[in-house]
Amino acid sequence: MTRISRLATITVSALAVTVFAAQAEDFTIGLSNGWVGSEWRTQMIDEAEEAAAAWKDQGVDVKVVVQSANVDVPGQIAHVRNFINQGVDAIIINPNSPTAFDPVFAQAKEAGILVISTDAEVSSPDAMYVGIDQKGWAEESAKWLAETLEGKGKVVAINGVAGHPANQMRVAGYTEVFDGYPDIEVVNEVNANWDQAQGQQAMQNLLATYPDIDGVWVQDGMAAGAWKSIMDAGKTGDIAATGEIRKDFIDLWVENDLTSGASVNPPGVMASALNVAVLLLQGNELKEPATAGQYGNAMYLPIPFIDGSNVKEAATELDGKPGYYSYTDALSIDDAKALFK
Amino acid sequence: MSDTTVIAGSAPRSFRRFIERFPFLPALVILVVLLALNGLFEPNSLSYRAIRGLISTYLALILLSVAQTYVIYAADLDLSVGAILSLVNVGIIMLMQHLGGSPGGVLLACGAGILIGLACGIVNGIVVAVLRLQAIVATFATSILFTGLALYVLPVAGTPAPTVYWRTYGGTFFGFPFVFYVAVAIAIVLFLIARTRLITQLLSVGDDQQAAYQTGLPVTLIRLKGYALCGVFAALAALCVTGDTASGDPLVGGEMTLNSVAAVVLGGTALSGGVGSVTGSVFGALIIGLISSLVFFVGTPSEWQNLVQGLAILLALMVGVLVGRRAKS
Numbered sequence: 001m002t003r004i005s006r007l008a009t010i011t012v013s014a015l016a017v018t019v020f021a022a023q024a025e026d027f028t029i030g031l032s033n034g035w036v037g038s039e040w041r042t043q044m045i046d047e048a049e050e051a052a053a054a055w056k057d058q059g060v061d062v063k064v065v066v067q068s069a070n071v072d073v074p075g076q077i078a079h080v081r082n083f084i085n086q087g088v089d090a091i092i093i094n095p096n097s098p099t100a101f102d103p104v105f106a107q108a109k110e111a112g113i114l115v116i117s118t119d120a121e122v123s124s125p126d127a128m129y130v131g132i133d134q135k136g137w138a139e140e141s142a143k144w145l146a147e148t149l150e151g152k153g154k155v156v157a158i159n160g161v162a163g164h165p166a167n168q169m170r171v172a173g174y175t176e177v178f179d180g181y182p183d184i185e186v187v188n189e190v191n192a193n194w195d196q197a198q199g200q201q202a203m204q205n206l207l208a209t210y211p212d213i214d215g216v217w218v219q220d221g222m223a224a225g226a227w228k229s230i231m232d233a234g235k236t237g238d239i240a241a242t243g244e245i246r247k248d249f250i251d252l253w254v255e256n257d258l259t260s261g262a263s264v265n266p267p268g269v270m271a272s273a274l275n276v277a278v279l280l281l282q283g284n285e286l287k288e289p290a291t292a293g294q295y296g297n298a299m300y301l302p303i304p305f306i307d308g309s310n311v312k313e314a315a316t317e318l319d320g321k322p323g324y325y326s327y328t329d330a331l332s333i334d335d336a337k338a339l340f341k
Numbered sequence: 342m343s344d345t346t347v348i349a350g351s352a353p354r355s356f357r358r359f360i361e362r363f364p365f366l367p368a369l370v371i372l373v374v375l376l377a378l379n380g381l382f383e384p385n386s387l388s389y390r391a392i393r394g395l396i397s398t399y400l401a402l403i404l405l406s407v408a409q410t411y412v413i414y415a416a417d418l419d420l421s422v423g424a425i426l427s428l429v430n431v432g433i434i435m436l437m438q439h440l441g442g443s444p445g446g447v448l449l450a451c452g453a454g455i456l457i458g459l460a461c462g463i464v465n466g467i468v469v470a471v472l473r474l475q476a477i478v479a480t481f482a483t484s485i486l487f488t489g490l491a492l493y494v495l496p497v498a499g500t501p502a503p504t505v506y507w508r509t510y511g512g513t514f515f516g517f518p519f520v521f522y523v524a525v526a527i528a529i530v531l532f533l534i535a536r537t538r539l540i541t542q543l544l545s546v547g548d549d550q551q552a553a554y555q556t557g558l559p560v561t562l563i564r565l566k567g568y569a570l571c572g573v574f575a576a577l578a579a580l581c582v583t584g585d586t587a588s589g590d591p592l593v594g595g596e597m598t599l600n601s602v603a604a605v606v607l608g609g610t611a612l613s614g615g616v617g618s619v620t621g622s623v624f625g626a627l628i629i630g631l632i633s634s635l636v637f638f639v640g641t642p643s644e645w646q647n648l649v650q651g652l653a654i655l656l657a658l659m660v661g662v663l664v665g666r667r668a669k670s
Binding site for chain 2: 031033036042045065066067068069070071072073074075077078079081082084085086087097098099100101102103104106107123162164165168
């Protein structure tokens, strides 16, 4: 290979790229994440970046710009303002507050920017929400627990941070479900701040106080801690408890044949939101406008569920991933297209 | 201060005087450089709309840093400014909800908010200056107290502010954004306060408390007044946060406390008291804001953004300290 022919190849391919880019649609999407305290958030951003790259095959060039750091609410408002200054086409945000972004989202909309929140709903009429229904998420696992206990027994609940909007929605979800089963008695509800160690401690205390409980409803990573206490107490076979979606826990679940069930809040929600955003930017119209939820601006995604019947498949899917990797799911481009006219 | 006569020959005398007279100069230089860099990497960041956005976002931190400056003048510290901000934020949100969204009700709530800030400042002044507890620990304790009160007033983030309030804050009047008028008003107020006797007294207490006491200054009362002034400015910061977020959040100010201390130091005010300027603190707050924008505009990968931001603030601090030291030597 001579230098000239190589040069020619480069020139031709460069030309091809330029021509292609001129024809292709070109979108810049800003991703804002205001908390970097868990692997789930990192995975969320990685999956969204992969989803953006996948649009290349469709002839659409999606460039993502990311702002991800531990910030306070004003700091995340500054994220949004930076995106506005940069002139992005859309902003996808995992917001630190449900209500604080109303004014800045209004400014983004004025600047012609599409705003989508994910993972947590926002009250702004200028934004839409693409993600799971946190209340429905809790209802699914509560239903699984009630039915596994055949509609009767003593249950305890271990919740996240008191006063956090997502936690309040989840509590409302399971309370409603358990109210529908007159023989299910919720004997105690405690808060363990979404912390695995605190979850383990809380479960130990609960087991000491109520040795005869039949079921435990527990959220997210705290489930791994709670199950550790249950196993230490030698009650693995006597108690049914909800689980979580990280590989470490799913492996433990399969090994010890736990009686568990887990609603999945997949880190892929941001990737799903990105696919919806690109289709909206292309000018497509949703078959059903996003009007769900308490703020009337939500589009809820299906919530996968893992229980004894499919946990082995989940384990196979996660094979080879690191222990903190979460079981995930996202709307593919084709799935997302099916939602549009 | 005693060795002012022993001037080493390394720094030119005029330069030294200049820095002494205007301690905020290094901060001003850093600020201009950051503005230029932001403009270089993202030309839009110097647009009219962007400058307006910068001011409305960072007005709160600016005011909080000014608040912090007044206690640092007297060699004190207030680790509860963020908690006072949160408490005033939820306080006025709840008051506005009860009084209805009328302009009169909103103004009444703002007045009450400032009184809440003043009360918090007086509490700090009493524990630090009157009861003589260590400022750093005592205000840390009161910050927990104020946060607890804020959580009691509003347990969950939410509750929207009346539309008239945030539409005014984000609105335009006679061709200029409302926040520009606020900025000008604050500049005038700061200028007037800087000429009062209280500021001179705070600085002399900070410079040498013993000497100030021996010359007959009421040291305890002066420090208490410093904390009260700090509380009022923290409340003003809360009014701005409420304008920009249009809602109540009992934890909104928590992370702003240390930023306010950093802004004061970046602005050339000595933590040991006696030397400084509020102008510097204003620049310091803007530096912190511009650094985080710049980190993004240069295209830092997301997993490095926190680290690079920390390094940049450290660098800005070092530049300021080195220039100041050179001036003193």
